[in-house]
Amino acid sequence: MxxxxxxxxxxxxxxxxxxxxxxxxxxxxxxxxxxxxxxxxxxxxxxxxxxxxxxxxxxxxxxxxxxxxxxxxxxxxxxxxxxxxxxxxxxxxxxxxxxDRLSPEEAKALLKSLAQVPEVALLLGEILLPEKSFLEGVRALRQAFLLEGGEEEAKALLLRLPKVGEKELLAFLEALLEAPFDPEPYLRAGVGRYLEVSQDPLPLLRLYLKAPSPALEEALLELGRRDPEGLLAHLSGKDPWGLKRALKERLLLALGREEEALSLMRERLEGPEDYLAFVERLLALGREEEALRYAEEALAWFGKDPRLFPLVDLLARRRGRPEDLALRFALRPGLEDYAALKALLGRAFPEKRRELLRGVRDPALLAKIHLLEEDWRALDRLLKGAPREAYPALAEALEGRLPEEAARLYLEAARDLIEARGRERYREAARLLSRAKALDPGRVAAFLEALKGLYPHRRALWQELSAQGLGP
Known part of the structure; x- marks a missing residue:
């Protein structure tokens, strides 16, 4: 060595x-x-x-x-x-x-002398007066926040957490709630130390009600598991934002007191979000039949509210009844539901078809439906009346059954983009032309030849076309 x-x-x-x-x-x-x-x-x-x-x-x-x-x-x-x-x-x-050779008096005199040096004085203060020094650090942290900084100061305070008590920790946590950056990692470290020195949930609850945070919530739930009634006693009374009630529900569930938690959730079933959360909780607990009943209740109250789509989707997936599929189609039209309804309703489907199609605003989906039905007249009317910005999506829908028509739409859309100019538009036009080439190479070759005569000096255009293997 x-x-x-x-x-x-x-x-x-x-x-x-x-x-x-x-x-x-x-x-x-x-x-x-x-x-x-x-x-x-x-x-x-x-x-x-x-x-x-x-x-x-x-x-x-x-x-x-x-x-x-x-x-x-x-x-x-x-x-x-x-x-x-x-x-x-x-x-x-x-x-x-x-x-080692210094006497106690000499060592004391040396320390007093060193305390006159500012840098050494700060180190001595951290060692001999950790609580006071830490609070001074918290004040410096707040000042740094005003200047849109503070992360370095927060990191330095983390190293000193093991030497301070409840008062200092709460000052640190409260300051972090005003941080101009994500304070979660620092809050997590701070509440971890708090759980080591205190069993009192009330100070953390006050901070949580001021600024909800996952770290604070987890710490409160941990204290609630240690002393359930100690925390539950504080989760009543004035609660304008519903934070106490929500925390109480989570604590009861964590304690295995499911019926109490569900009872609280039932009491506040007022809006779509409440029903969504309640049904999700019932499913998590394996209570599917009850979840489906409340999903139906929500739909009865709020009808076709788009926020309830997850409940509609749940009913359609679990039961697959025509009315469930029709409602899901109304909220979020799709070819799969259309085909499923056609199969389920059989002869009764034509009466339902007009109502279903009335709610479809997506030309590409309408094209897929007309192709499924082989309704060529309707498809022809759709293509003639479709806005030009819908051409790429329509072309994609037609590729499998009508490749020549799809190639035409791709070319028309590419022409519009090229005329509008701009590198991003050129890049998209090149992508569309590449797809058209796979369907109708001769037509695309003629299109590119015409472009050479029209725009021979558009460098950006030819760079993007070359990147797709379409250049000269």
């Missing part, structure tokens, strides 16, 4: 890049090493670099260490300079041993 601190140059030189070592030696010869101390198995010192303020360097066994210089790696030339300076001066005195 290589000795440390080193006894000769060979103990560290082989572990440095040659150029870094050479520059470190030059620094040492120039007298740039201002100070070097031995502290146990570490060397500490200052090396004057290119900046007015000297760099602080620390080197330990295995050339582990750090330097305040901007060099991205370690060891750097300043570490090499410090090692060379140590060999030259070789201070035999170890600061730790020197401190």
């Amino acid at each position: 290589v000795p440390f601190p080193p006894e000769k140059e060979e103990d560290f030189a082989p572990f440095f890049p040659k150029e870094v070592l050479r520059r470190g030696l030059a620094y040492a010869k120039e007298g740039r090493v201002r100070r070097v101390f031995r502290v146990g198995e570490r060397l500490l010192g200052e090396v004057q670099g290119s900046e007015p303020e000297p760099y602080r360097v620390e080197v330990g066994p295995g050339l582990w260490g750090s330097c305040t210089c901007p060099y991205p790696g370690f060891p750097c030339k300043h570490a090499a300079a410090l090692l060379y300076a140590y060999l030259e001066a070789r201070p035999k005195e170890d600061l730790l041993l020197a401190l």
Whole structure:
């Protein structure tokens, strides 16, 4: 094992890049090493670099260490300079041993003297007065928030959490609620420490009601599991935003008191969102029949409210009755439901068909339906009246059955994009032409030949076409 601190140059030189070592030696010869101390198995010192303020360097066994210089790696030339300076001066005195020889009175006097140095005073304050120092850090954190910063200050306070108590933790958590960045990771660390020092849910509940957070909610639920009645006692009374009620429901469910939780949820079934949450909870508990009953109740109350689509979808998937499929089609039309209704209703379907189609606004879906029905007249009317912006989607719908018509629509849509100009439009036009080429190569070749005569100097256009393999 290589000795440390080193006894000769060979103990560290082989572990440095040659150029870094050479520059470190030059620094040492120039007298740039201002100070070097031995502290146990570490060397500490200052090396004057290119900046007015000297760099602080620390080197330990295995050339582990750090330097305040901007060099991205370690060891750097300043570490090499410090090692060379140590060999030259070789201070035999170890600061730790020197401190051991101090009497209590001398040690106290030294600390008082060091307390006059601002940087040392801050470190001593963190050690000797951790609570007061932490609260000062929280004040600095709030000030940093005003300047749209604060993450570095928050990270520094995290390191000091193990030394503070409930009062300091609550001040930290409350400050984080005003953070201009996502405070969740810091809140999670803070409430983790709070659970170690306190069993009182009320302070956390006040913060949660002020600014709901997953970390605060999880901590409250943990305290509720430890002492259910202690938290439940606070989850009543004034509750304008419904946060207490929602937290109470989650706690009761976490405690396995399902009927109490469901009873609370039933009491507040007022809007579509309430029914959605209630049905979802019933399904999670495996109570499917009850969930379906409340889904029906919601539809009876609110009809075709788009927010209830998940309940409509649930009924259609679990029961598959014609009325369920028809309602799902009305809220979110799709070819699958249309085909399923046609199969289920049989001879009665033509009467329903007109009503179903009346609610379809998507030309591409209408095209697919007409193709399914082989209703060529309706499809022809649709294509003649369709807006040009719908051509790409219509073309995609027609590719399988009517490739030539699909190619025509792709070409028309590409022509509109090219005339509108712009690289993004050219890129989309090239994509459409590529699809058309797979359907009707001759037609696309003629189209591209015409483009050469119309727009020979549109560099961006031909770049995008070439990227799709359509260029000259």
